Amino acid sequence: MPEKTIFERIRDREVPAxxxxxxxxxxxxxxxxxxxxVHILVVPRKAxxxxxxxxxxxxxxxxxLLLTAAKVAKGEGISESGYxxxxxxxADAGEAVPxxxxxxLGGRKLDWPPG
Ligand code: AMP
Numbered sequence: 001m002p003e004k005t006i007f008e009r010i011r012d013r014e015v016p017a018x019x020x021x022x023x024x025x026x027x028x029x030x031x032x033x034x035x036x037x038v039h040i041l042v043v044p045r046k047a048x049x050x051x052x053x054x055x056x057x058x059x060x061x062x063x064x065l066l067l068t069a070a071k072v073a074k075g076e077g078i079s080e081s082g083y084x085x086x087x088x089x090x091a092d093a094g095e096a097v098p099x100x101x102x103x104x105l106g107g108r109k110l111d112w113p114p115g
Pocket of ligand 1: 006015017029030031032033041087088093094095096097098
């Protein structure tokens, strides 16, 4: 059995996190090093390593992650002001945790292009 990632340990309540939403497909919790006033990670319960290795059979859960991020953004009160969803894939993007996650960032003006 491979060692669990930090996000699986949060999912399984072995590591504390501020969980803002959970359902049968995903868990959403506050990022421990927030890059914006709202910085939440939406993580599938299924241990999909990254978007680049997701399978077509993951289609439903992938769609669910985006719809959930939008729902959480609404709950955080940033639907009107705007927000950004980010998926880092691989070293050049700075992916650090090999468990797919959607960053929800908002609550301030975000620069474009990103650094
Ligand atoms: P990425 O660089 O896309 O892989 O993003 C990983 C994110 O996970 C970073 O923004 C980290 O701050 C965040 N992170 C790492 N450990 C934890 C944790 N224990 N609780 C919440 N967020 C975490």
